Amino acid sequence: MAAVRYACRDGWRLIVRHWGMSLLTVFTAMSVFFIIGASTLFVLNVRNIVSSLENQLTIQAYLKPKADIAAAEKAIKALPYVKETKAITKDMALERLRSRIGEQAKAVMLLGENPLPESIEIKVRKASEVAETARLLVAVPEVEDIVYAGRVAEKLTRVSGFVEKFSIVMLLVAIAASGVVLFNTIRISVYSRAEEIGVMMMVGATSTYVALPFVIQGFILGLAGALLASVMLCGTYYAAVTRLKDMLPFLPFIESTRLTGKLAFMLVCCGATVSLISSLMAVEKFIRKASRPL
């Protein structure tokens, strides 16, 4: 208990003694964690937009004349990737046309019989599944023709894939950067107390006893950086979303406070973990070297 009390007191003393470096570390950690949080929010928003666009992507399968629409819908529903289907009868198709072009739709009726074909509207889970689903639809005997936004689907697939890869790289780089910053701060702290550590070990301090204050120092700095980053992120995100919504009202931005709360919690956990690991590594490396006899 006394050792923990000493470690906390000494860890705090280390922070105060090197206050300039501590401030710089907190600021750097805050910046890095802010970048991590901001890039995560960016990725989540892009995913949200992509996913909402994907939801709007439909494949229209036009049926052969006199094909059984119920049987066709049943066959299509059984295909993989198909999320949702909707049967469009001749009357429904005409109704849709009327709603789009108004009274001009009456011209169609001049032909005598409703010439619009029956069709099935199909939704898939992901944009990447559109092309494959279209290929499978060709094999359905009732289907005569297929219409879908092939290029849009391809582009969405590409954007989605890129955003995922970019986000992973971005997160790894940012986490590594924060780890290196904290590692260096603790290393400087440890080296500035090299003589003290030597004396401590000489009078019988265990490695844990020597290491604990430095680990606590790193933990506090990392945690403070992550906490400040979370607060800043939540503040700036809602302000940014409000503005963006005015500028781009057709894009669905994430506004859930639960999500940002979760993200802030994740950032704090990430800050705590990264700071603990990097401080431990820095101090352990030094102690191993210092305790090695000649």
Add this chain to the structure above:
Amino acid sequence: MDIKFSGVTKIFEPDIIALEDIYLQVDKGEFVYLVGETGSGKTTLMRCITREVVPTRGQISVGGNLLRKINRFDLALFRRDIGVVFQSFLLLPNLTAFENVAFVLEVMGLPPKEISERVSEVLKLVGIWRRRNLYPPQLSGGEQQRLAIARAIVNGPSLLIADEPTGNLDTHTADEIMQLILGINAAGTTVLMATHNQYLVDTYRHRVVEIHRGRVVRDEEQGRYELNGGC
């Protein structure tokens, strides 16, 4: 705490022989002067006892502990039973005199009340109680030496290793420091003291071990200082 060196040789890379085939037995409660020219191997021998230096050949046993086999954790516990007065004091400049001594006991995990009592007692014993709130650079050489001794004895060690504890001190202060160390020895602590101070060795007669070029060349009960240098 007894010390036993059996055929200890230490060679620093590439080929500097610091100690050569040392056989030495120091009994519990004994007072031993280590004498010899600068660079003869006195400090290396002492550092072997605290396991800052590991012999190239031979065995060292201290208080029944075979130092070659001791692990990192046990080494820490072992060192708590040894007091070391370094040649250059090695006081921590940003801690007060009181804190410099207290931190040895903090390392051992003692409760604050006991730490306070024991530090006060030992600072009074070495005569720097009134200077307890000063930092080492604010103390004189003699006071720093007393503080270093206070730090070495505050945990009640079974063995006190003092490397030139009176170096750079005037005769009067050296005398006072010596009285202090003798008092500690009288209380049952084994003392191994490296010194160049002829006056002290010849005045306070005890066993003298002379080292020359890494070898024990003289081992006398109630010996005198004069260096034989292997003759």
